[in-house]
Amino acid sequence: MKLTFRALLGAGLLVLLTGCQTAYYSAMEQVGVHKRDILVDRVADVRDSQTDAQEQFKDALEQFRSVVQFDGGDLDKMYNSLQAEYDDSVDAADDVRNRIEKVETVAEDLFEEWNEELGKYKSRDLRNQSARKLRETRQRYSELLRSLKRAEKRMEPVLATLQDNVLYLKHNLNARAIGALKGEFRGMQQDIELLMRDMQRAIKESDSFIKSMDNQA
Incomplete structure (x- = not known):
């Protein structure tokens, strides 16, 4: 072949x-x-990245609010500010995704190594205790990952709405365009509220996971 x-x-x-x-x-x-230490550090990195992303998406919403409340002035400047917030939001979202991927990589490697090393035990009791801790850690990690993925998915509609409105404003720098964007604001606000809720849950899950891993040490 x-x-x-x-x-x-x-x-x-x-x-x-x-x-x-x-x-x-x-x-x-x-x-x-060791891998468990790296996993804990990377989960902390995700938590911090999500905290930063929350602030960035809030800033983007406030800038969008300023645009739809526009009542005279430099509209081109307003567009540039909204474009900058969109770009920063994309960067924040990419950072969150990349850090989640790094968590997944080291978690998979840790669990694979842990499972393989169970076969090296001579003591059945110690092997069983280690196997139980492995199952418990995997379960906690699965709950964490679901929470991280849920929050990650919430970023997509926010970024899509931001991009649409930035593009529309780019080619329609006039008062009529502002009127068209007003109808988009409420939907984006609701999407960001859902994002904030799920990110906050993920942050709490991260803290809980880190605490549980520290207690095992």
Whole structure:
């Protein structure tokens, strides 16, 4: 069977990335930082990233409010400010997504390693205790991940609405365009309220997960 260049390149990149990840874990373990520690740190990073994202989406909503309440002045300046808030919101959302991916990567690696090492125990009691802790940790992690993914999904309609309105305003810098955007504001406000609610839940889940992992240490 012949492999295409793209397939070979993909396989090579996978090997390279896997090798880099393995080397990273090895280097961290040499200084006493193990996968569970890395997982806790990355969950904390997600929590902090979501906190920052909350503030950014609130700022974007306030800028949008200023646009729909526009009553004379420099409309082009208002557009530029809204565009800047949209760009910052995209960056904030990307940061949250990237940090969630990093959490997923180390969690999968941790659970795989943990499960494999269960077979190395000679003591049945110790093996059973470790297996129980693994199941409990996986369950808590699953709850955390569901919460993170729910909040992540909530960002999409907000970004879509922001983008639509930024594009519309870009090509219609007049008072009539402002009137058209007023009808969009309430829907965006509701989407952001839902986003704030789910992000806050995810932040609490992150704190709870970190606390449970610290208690295991």
